[in-house]
Amino acid sequence: MTDNDKTILVLGATGKTGRRVVNGLRGRGATIRAASRSGEVRFDWDDRNTWEPAFTGADAAYIVDMQDKPGSWDAEGQVRELAKQAVDQGVRRLVLLQARVLDKVGGKSLIAGERAVQESGAEWTVLRPNWFAQNFDEGVLLDGVVSGELALPAGHGREPFVDAADVAAVATAALLDEGHAGQVYELSGPRAITIEDAVRDISRATGRTIRYRPVTHQAYVDELVSYEVPQDYALFVADLVAQIRDNRNATPTDTVQRVLGRAPRDFSDFVKAAAATGVWNV
Numbered sequence: 001m002t003d004n005d006k007t008i009l010v011l012g013a014t015g016k017t018g019r020r021v022v023n024g025l026r027g028r029g030a031t032i033r034a035a036s037r038s039g040e041v042r043f044d045w046d047d048r049n050t051w052e053p054a055f056t057g058a059d060a061a062y063i064v065d066m067q068d069k070p071g072s073w074d075a076e077g078q079v080r081e082l083a084k085q086a087v088d089q090g091v092r093r094l095v096l097l098q099a100r101v102l103d104k105v106g107g108k109s110l111i112a113g114e115r116a117v118q119e120s121g122a123e124w125t126v127l128r129p130n131w132f133a134q135n136f137d138e139g140v141l142l143d144g145v146v147s148g149e150l151a152l153p154a155g156h157g158r159e160p161f162v163d164a165a166d167v168a169a170v171a172t173a174a175l176l177d178e179g180h181a182g183q184v185y186e187l188s189g190p191r192a193i194t195i196e197d198a199v200r201d202i203s204r205a206t207g208r209t210i211r212y213r214p215v216t217h218q219a220y221v222d223e224l225v226s227y228e229v230p231q232d233y234a235l236f237v238a239d240l241v242a243q244i245r246d247n248r249n250a251t252p253t254d255t256v257q258r259v260l261g262r263a264p265r266d267f268s269d270f271v272k273a274a275a276a277t278g279v280w281n282v
């Protein structure tokens with residue numbers, strides 16, 4: 001089967017990695033079903049009626065689950081049901097996005113869905129990335145950068161931020177190429193940096209002064225809650241940031257190099273490209 005004959009369902013297709021997976025697969029000539037609540041193909045984890053139509057005709061699927069959803073979401077159970085639906089409809093390959101976070105955060109396991117795809121009967125690959133660089137320009141850190149101050153409970157810990165494009169490139173390879181079945185890929189950028197390093201880089205690239213102010217875990221939770229973020233979600237995000245503070249996943253991996261045959265993108269190169277879009281201008 002050539003890439004042109006393959007149909008791939010991409011969940012989270014409007015998100016940081018999903019969007020890039022769609023582009024990568026299109027570049028290889030595969031037929032894409034780009035799915036999310038607002039995607040070309042409607043898929044909603046909370047609406048079972050959308051699952052079967054989404055998988056129709058798909059040979060493989062990229063699964064982005066809802067592990068950061070506030071409240072009690074049964075990640076393993078939901079991924080298990082989804083994987084069964086996929087296999088029942090003839091999907092042969094599943095690539096699951098999880099996270100390089102082995103501790104529970106906000107009471108949740110971010111690798112809870114892994115067992116479900118591993119036991120699904122499909123060929124499977126699991127991706128466990130570090131924090132994405134794109135949190136600074138598309139995600140949870142954007143508002144702070146634009147305001148000129150990032151106040152986070154990250155202490156002076158280090159994180160090898162990974163570019164979402166590298167995660168997507170590995171996902172694309174796992175969806176289309178052979179040799180990735182049965183692999184759990186831990187994906188990082190090439191070097192671990194502090195939040196101070198990150199804002200220094202962004203300041204240099206934008207010509208603005210962006211500061212980092214370390215705050216306590218509790219102060220951060222309280223601040224998020226004051227902006228009407230639900231308490232459980234605030235705790236989840238604070239625990240995730242604390243992973244940086246504690247250097248929990250600070251050691252870079254060589255997985256991007258091994259899988260793609262090239263180095264992962266450096267944070268500075270991400271910053272130069274993001275600054276050029278004007279996203280951090282006031």
Ligand SMILES: NC(=O)c1ccc[n+]([C@@H]2O[C@H](COP(=O)([O-])OP(=O)(O)OC[C@H]3O[C@@H](n4cnc5c(N)ncnc54)[C@H](OP(=O)(O)O)[C@@H]3O)[C@@H](O)[C@H]2O)c1
Nearest residue numbers: 012013014015016036037038043044045098099130131132
């Ligand atoms: N951000 C990071 O640094 C990072 C690092 C490691 C792992 N991860 C993992 O990556 C995953 C995505 O995180 P992200 O930050 O990349 O998020 P994101 O960019 O906001 O993407 C989330 C995607 O999920 C879709 N979505 C949201 N609610 C949905 C629902 N109820 N049903 C179906 N689709 C839904 C969204 O599209 P619609 O709104 O159109 O539905 C969007 O396409 C999470 O599992 C996260 O833990 C993230």
